[in-house]
Amino acid sequence: MSLPDVDPGAAPAPEIYVFVLYVVAGGQASRRAVANLRVICGELLKDRHTLEVIDLREFPALAGERHILAAPTLIKEHPPPTVRLIGDLSERELVLDALDLGPA
Amino acid sequence: MTHRPEGAPSYDDPAARLADAEAALQAVAAGAVDALASGHGAGAEMISLERADSFFVTLVTAMQEATASLDSNGTLLYANPRFAELLGLPLSQVLGRTLAELTAKAGRAAARRLLAEAARGPASGTLELRRGNGRLVPVSVSAAPIAGERPEVCLVATDLTERRQAEDAIRRHAEGQEEIANLGRLALGGASLEELFDRSVGIASRVLSADCAWLVERLADTSGFVVRAAVGSPDERKGARIAPEEAPIASYAVRSRASILVEDWEDEPRISSSSKLRARGVRSSVATLIGDPDSPSGALAVHYTRPQGAPPDCLPFLEALANVLAEAIQARHAQDMLRHQALHDELTGLPNRVLFLDRVAVALARNERHPAPLAVLFIDLDHFKVVNDSLGHDAGDQLLAMVALRLASAIRPSDTLARFGGDEFAVLSDQLPSEVAATRIANHLMAALEEPIVLNGNEHVVSTSIGIAVSTSESSAAELLRDADAAMYHAKAAGPGRASLFDEQMRARVLGRVRTESALRAALASEDEIYVHYQPLVSLCSGQIVDAEALARWRHPDWGPVSPIEFIPVAEDSGLIHELGAQVIRRAARECAAWQDIPDFAGIAVNVSIRQLVQPDEVATLVRDALATEGITPGFLTLEITESLLIEQLDSALGALESLGDLGVRLSLDDFGTGYSSLSYLRDLPFDVVKIDRSLIRNIVETPKAAALAAAIIQMGHALDLQVIAEGVETPEQVALMKALGCDIAQGFYFATPLAPEQLTELLHNQPRWLPPTAKQTMRAPTQQLAPTARRPARYRRKPSPAPPRA
Numbered sequence: 023m024s025l026p027d028v029d030p031g032a033a034p035a036p037e038i039y040v041f042v043l044y045v046v047a048g049g050q051a052s053r054r055a056v057a058n059l060r061v062i063c064g065e066l067l068k069d070r071h072t073l074e075v076i077d078l079r080e081f082p083a084l085a086g087e088r089h090i091l092a093a094p095t096l097i098k099e100h101p102p103p104t105v106r107l108i109g110d111l112s113e114r115e116l117v118l119d120a121l122d123l124g125p126a
Numbered sequence: 127m128t129h130r131p132e133g134a135p136s137y138d139d140p141a142a143r144l145a146d147a148e149a150a151l152q153a154v155a156a157g158a159v160d161a162l163a164s165g166h167g168a169g170a171e172m173i174s175l176e177r178a179d180s181f182f183v184t185l186v187t188a189m190q191e192a193t194a195s196l197d198s199n200g201t202l203l204y205a206n207p208r209f210a211e212l213l214g215l216p217l218s219q220v221l222g223r224t225l226a227e228l229t230a231k232a233g234r235a236a237a238r239r240l241l242a243e244a245a246r247g248p249a250s251g252t253l254e255l256r257r258g259n260g261r262l263v264p265v266s267v268s269a270a271p272i273a274g275e276r277p278e279v280c281l282v283a284t285d286l287t288e289r290r291q292a293e294d295a296i297r298r299h300a301e302g303q304e305e306i307a308n309l310g311r312l313a314l315g316g317a318s319l320e321e322l323f324d325r326s327v328g329i330a331s332r333v334l335s336a337d338c339a340w341l342v343e344r345l346a347d348t349s350g351f352v353v354r355a356a357v358g359s360p361d362e363r364k365g366a367r368i369a370p371e372e373a374p375i376a377s378y379a380v381r382s383r384a385s386i387l388v389e390d391w392e393d394e395p396r397i398s399s400s401s402k403l404r405a406r407g408v409r410s411s412v413a414t415l416i417g418d419p420d421s422p423s424g425a426l427a428v429h430y431t432r433p434q435g436a437p438p439d440c441l442p443f444l445e446a447l448a449n450v451l452a453e454a455i456q457a458r459h460a461q462d463m464l465r466h467q468a469l470h471d472e473l474t475g476l477p478n479r480v481l482f483l484d485r486v487a488v489a490l491a492r493n494e495r496h497p498a499p500l501a502v503l504f505i506d507l508d509h510f511k512v513v514n515d516s517l518g519h520d521a522g523d524q525l526l527a528m529v530a531l532r533l534a535s536a537i538r539p540s541d542t543l544a545r546f547g548g549d550e551f552a553v554l555s556d557q558l559p560s561e562v563a564a565t566r567i568a569n570h571l572m573a574a575l576e577e578p579i580v581l582n583g584n585e586h587v588v589s590t591s592i593g594i595a596v597s598t599s600e601s602s603a604a605e606l607l608r609d610a611d612a613a614m615y616h617a618k619a620a621g622p623g624r625a626s627l628f629d630e631q632m633r634a635r636v637l638g639r640v641r642t643e644s645a646l647r648a649a650l651a652s653e654d655e656i657y658v659h660y661q662p663l664v665s666l667c668s669g670q671i672v673d674a675e676a677l678a679r680w681r682h683p684d685w686g687p688v689s690p691i692e693f694i695p696v697a698e699d700s701g702l703i704h705e706l707g708a709q710v711i712r713r714a715a716r717e718c719a720a721w722q723d724i725p726d727f728a729g730i731a732v733n734v735s736i737r738q739l740v741q742p743d744e745v746a747t748l749v750r751d752a753l754a755t756e757g758i759t760p761g762f763l764t765l766e767i768t769e770s771l772l773i774e775q776l777d778s779a780l781g782a783l784e785s786l787g788d789l790g791v792r793l794s795l796d797d798f799g800t801g802y803s804s805l806s807y808l809r810d811l812p813f814d815v816v817k818i819d820r821s822l823i824r825n826i827v828e829t830p831k832a833a834a835l836a837a838a839i840i841q842m843g844h845a846l847d848l849q850v851i852a853e854g855v856e857t858p859e860q861v862a863l864m865k866a867l868g869c870d871i872a873q874g875f876y877f878a879t880p881l882a883p884e885q886l887t888e889l890l891h892n893q894p895r896w897l898p899p900t901a902k903q904t905m906r907a908p909t910q911q912l913a914p915t916a917r918r919p920a921r922y923r924r925k926p927s928p929a930p931p932r933a
Binding site: 043045046047048049050051052053054055056057059060061064073074075076077078079080082083084085086087089090091092093094106108109110111112 | 146152156161172195199201204205207219220221278
């Protein structure tokens with residue numbers, strides 16, 4: 023796992039983080055997960071992310087297809103590697119660490 | 127909280143799946159999971175860990191109201207499907223977004239305020255959410271705090287779009303009705319069509335919130351349209367022609383005879399858009415026809431740069447607007463037609479006298495700036511009455527129409543040809559190179575008629591008399607026409623097929639008539655310039671005065687006596703004859719009343735103009751009143767009507783003659799032998815007396831033919847039980863001959879000139895009795911008759927010493 027290249031001289035296009043959050047809409051933990059992720063993204067990623075929140079009650083088949091065991095589950099699809107986080111994302115330090123968004 | 131970085135595809139790896147399951151278990155233990163998945167693939171289900179929660183979630187999910195919960199930052203933590211539907215987004219695009227992101231920019235502050243308020247307690251308000259396609263959705267929001275470990279706000283949003291639309295529709299309807307009423311008022315107030323068209327596109331565009339509106343007129347030959355008004359498309363030129371394919375919506379409306387609504391040009395099966403509409407970015411349109419759908423006069427269309435731009439109730443409004451326009455157009459057409467009828471001759475379609483005079487006036491005004499000879503030609507067909515009488519009016523009309531075409535072919539396009547009715551035409555020709563050109567035009571006009579006109583297989587040679595008047599700077603249109611008319615009469619007098627240019631001599635004559643007319647008008651108002659003289663009528667049987675003819679006389683204060691030969695025609699042409707005739711009848715009735723007591727005096731005769739007989743009751747009323755006022759028996763009064771004039775106006779005079787006959791007055795046919803001398807008139811009309819014209823009497827002694835004619839009239843008159851009177855006897859020979867031929871009564875200078883009433887009274891009291899002249903007297907008489915005034919006393923059997931005649 024490597025830190026994002028921040029060398030201004032290289033000036034690479036900033037990475038866009040692609041998140042998909044699988045929830046059961048209305049669930050306590052799901053609501054917390056949405057709120058927590060939103061705060062993190064708002065603070066650290068601003069426009070550099072897309073977020074899709076999928077209600078597994080609406081699309082239960084997706085749980086099977088995507089091998090999701092529990093809701094909420096966050097999948098960071100980009101940049102690689104793909105990361106899965108199960109739970110309400112309330113342990114901020116762990117989440118940042120897992121998503122490789124720790125303080126630079 | 128557990129996480130597992132993975133390298134895809136890694137799910138076949140049992141170790142990875144185990145790690146996942148472990149992470150899930152830890153999360154469940156930490157209370158960080160709502161539900162677990164069970165089953166595999168498409169058969170997977172979510173099993174909720176908290177039953178109560180699941181119940182409410184199911185309830186809320188199924189709710190028809192849009193519901194969501196947000197955290198203190200405004201992030202949507204939960205939204206039901208209806209909420210996503212309201213925003214036009216998949217639910218996955220809604221969760222995790224903030225309310226601010228989903229609200230129109232202008233409403234974000236309001237959204238933040240509402241959330242802040244709702245965090246403290248229940249709150250409500252309206253917001254405008256921005257849908258995925260960019261359109262705004264007005265919503266009413268109720269929000270309330272949810273107590274818990276992390277404070278949340280839940281809200282219910284109600285879509286106001288339909289209510290707004292309904293409100294808009296009501297407002298639009300009211301506004302539309304008002305605009306239509308205003309437009310109707312303008313139309314009634316006589317606003318021009320152009321103004322109405324301009325306003326209506328403005329109204330249509332405003333009320334229907336359109337991006338642009340056009341009004342096109344359909345060309346009569348159906349070859350396309352003409353732009354009459356446009357708003358919202360500045361490059362659209364008024365009056366520009368549009369081919370049918372360039373106006374697809376108007377063309378389709380005309381073809382289908384109905385209004386048309388295109389919701390999206392990109393998805394329109396019936397017609398395709400035009401390059402013009404595409405260039406303007408038009409996506410949707412509405413058009414309605416103006417006027418009768420079977421032959422509309424045009425179309426009114428509004429266009430939108432967005433699909434489905436027109437509000438749902440646009441058609442009734444647009445059609446009502448088009449109806450107002452259609453009615454205005456129809457009213458204008460009717461007015462135009464009336465105006466055309468008022469200014470044109472129905473038979474030929476040529477301008478009539480009114481329009482002609484106007485054109486002459488305009489040309490004269492133009493002449494002041496660009497002086498050049500201007501001519502008015504007055505054209506009268508020769509002997510047209512004969513053609514009309516022999517062929518019938520229909521054929522006469524056809525002939526006139528063909529004459530009009532011939533005349534039109536002979537003039538310049540800039541000239542005006544008019545028909546004044548009957549067989550009278552006129553031409554206005556201005557900006558002529560010279561005065562001589564006017565005569566050339568007359569020659570052209572006559573040449574155009576040289577070729578016989580073929581009508582129903584018969585050839586007719588039509589000739590005209592033309593009078594020409596060339597403008598002088600000070601003449602008016604009416605004067606110019608009058609001069610041309612006078613010149614035409616001059617030409618006609620010289621024989622058919624001639625043209626005559628109005629000259630100074632004619633001008634002097636015309637001016638003389640004008641002067642006479644105004645003086646006569648003054649004389650009739652003064653009532654002491656006009657008086658009556660009476661010429662005795664003598665029985666050839668008894669030699670006694672049996673009647674007297676009343677004759678109008680006029681003495682002008684400056685000019686002295688004016689001859690009746692001069693003033694009677696002026697009175698007839700100017701219409702003053704009505705007043706003159708009335709004054710003469712009233713005066714004669716007053717003056718003759720006393721003569722009723724004189725034995726053997728049968729009464730007086732008064733001349734009536736044919737023009738007085740056109741109104742059936744005019745003379746009858748006048749005579750009845752005069753007789754009643756003066757106490758005169760009807761049989762004491764004879765009315766004399768000139769034969770030649772009567773025959774021309776017989777149709778209109780017949781009624782008047784009959785009502786006069788009914789009154790009991792006697793009727794006398796004057797100047798018999800000068801006109802048609804038709805026996806049938808004498809037989810069929812209610813006459814009592816016939817007077818042989820003086821022109822016959824003049825030659826009667828020298829010309830056997832004249833004597834024979836007189837003899838025939840006398841015999842015929844007697845056969846019809848009429849009294850026969852010889853006019854203008856001047857010599858004893860004439861008197862002797864008329865007596866010999868059996869004529870009843872004679873009148874003339876031989877007996878007496880017209881006398882003042884007091885002179886006649888005196889003469890009647892003296893009871894003169896003229897002896898039948900002897901052969902000796904007959905021989906002597908001519909030498910004594912050089913001066914009638916000198917010889918008069920000798921005529922009386924007992925010298926009555928009469929006063930000398932005044933006129």
